[in-house]
Amino acid sequence: MLFHPDRRAPHRPAVPFAPTARQVVGAVVCGLLLTACAGSGVQGTPGAAGLRDPYFRLLGNGGYDVTHYGIELAYDPDERELTGETVITAKAGKSLSAFNLDLHGLDVESVTVDDKAARFNRAADELTVRPDDELPEGSTFVTRVRYSGEPRTITDEDGSEEGWLPTDEGALALGEPTGSKAWFPGNHHPSDKAAYDIEVTVPEGLEAISNGELKSEKSADGRTTFTWHTGEPMASYLATVAIGPYGTKASKTDDGLPVFTAVDPSEAEQSAGVLARIPEIMKWSESRFGPYPFSSTGAIVGREGAAGYALETQTKPVFPGAPDLETLVHELAHQWYGNSVTPKSWQDMWLNEGFATYAEWLWEEDHGGDTAQETFDALYEGDDAELWAYPPAEPTDASVISDAPVYGRGAMVLHKIRESVGDRTFFALIKGWAAEYRHGNADTADFTAYAEKTAGKNLDAVWGPWLYGDGKPKSP
Secondary structure, three states: OOOOOOOOOOOOOOOOOOOOHHHHHHHHHHHHHHHHHHOOOOOOEEOOOOOOOOOOOOOOOOOEEEEEEEEEEEEEOOOOEEEEEEEEEEEEOOOEEEEEEEOOOOEEEEEEEOOEEOEEEEEOOEEEEEOOOOEOOOOEEEEEEEEEEOOOEEEOOOOOEEEEEEOOOOEEEEOOOOHHHHOOOEOOOOOOOEEEEEEEEEEOOOEEEEOOEEEEEEEEOOEEEEEEEEEEEEOHHHOOEEEEOOEEEEEEOOOOOEEEEEEOHHHHHHHHHHHOOHHHHHHHHHHHHOOOOOOOEEEEEEOOOOOOOOEOOOOOOEEEOOOOHHHHHHHHHOOOEOOOEEEOOHHHOHHHHHHHHHHHHHHHHHOOOOOHHHHHHHHHHOOOHHHHOOOOOOOOOHHHOOOHHHHHHHHHHHHHHHHHHOHHHHHHHHHHHHHHOOOOEEOHHHHHHHHHHHHOOOOHHHHHHHHOOOOOOOOO
């Protein structure tokens, strides 16, 4: 397969939210109140309502860094009603008189900060919290938000869907790039990663699967509560919840790594063979990319059509129907590139998708298929004009951040580096990149600097035409 989008083609930006007149007035009043507070003896200032991401300007929030999310959910599939409480532990990056959380839809019932009731205001997807006491710079504070309602599905400009996706018997929560704000409040930008504990209560007979490891499963009064723990840092867009009549299986690789799979009964037979190869894929991936960065692995296979794309949700990629081998390799490669080494902003998507696509090329090369060079040549000689629509490091807008240039041409950039530096240096480079930024964030400038440092040479001949150049380079 020459070009394989794991999500969809094209990707899905968040739908711009058009606030009502009442919401606009509320936001203005809120801003005036915060200004008044800041100028009347309170030393702290409000945290920013967005992190000025190049494509999602109001996504994320300034002034603090989240270290842990404790999320408790109860879901009624018949009524499609979600009741939630999210406890956010964060560190103030400056003295704060107020701060924002991202939350789409849902009704907020109460907010406390350090166990004291806090005032709050809603304007579009911004929940502004004004604690009773100023939060000193460097202090750790705990915010508790109680909320409920019918969580919404977000339809993106390209027609794809994320957020909370209800199914006949449950639901599937997917978050890239902005959908996690549909089911819990938080700092929903990839640059703010945290540990997670997610507890989900559902009608008895259903499963609730999430990231990380299952810590407990308890049933009472016709309901079952599943508690999942993710100890390694995770961006919120990689969080997931899958509710339904899944068949689950827990096993281990030869090295003792826990493997947890959850498969919809309708996909069980078709999925069995490819999921059985997870240990083999993990062993090969570690040989190519270095030590696995998480404490478990696995997969969630929903009913066909549950979503319009696969997604690399941390430790357990989600597939809408039985995956093929290439897709499974792609999503597991993301655990290194995207999940552990996470982009600083959505402009750097090619660092996720270019690497995962090249992982497919390497798998084929190492398992008797086309060499990476043959795959590169076929792409270059093909007639896919979309591949050259924009440079992979400079998508034109949010609607195309997961189009063909990010995947296929992103992989071509990596192959041109390999061609320039040789195999020994190249494979040391991609392992070193995963190690250098393990559990962190990086952007394209970080990568180009790291690649040149590792190679010991200038790579402008790659960056110019392949990473930043407009159109198809004249020579392959």
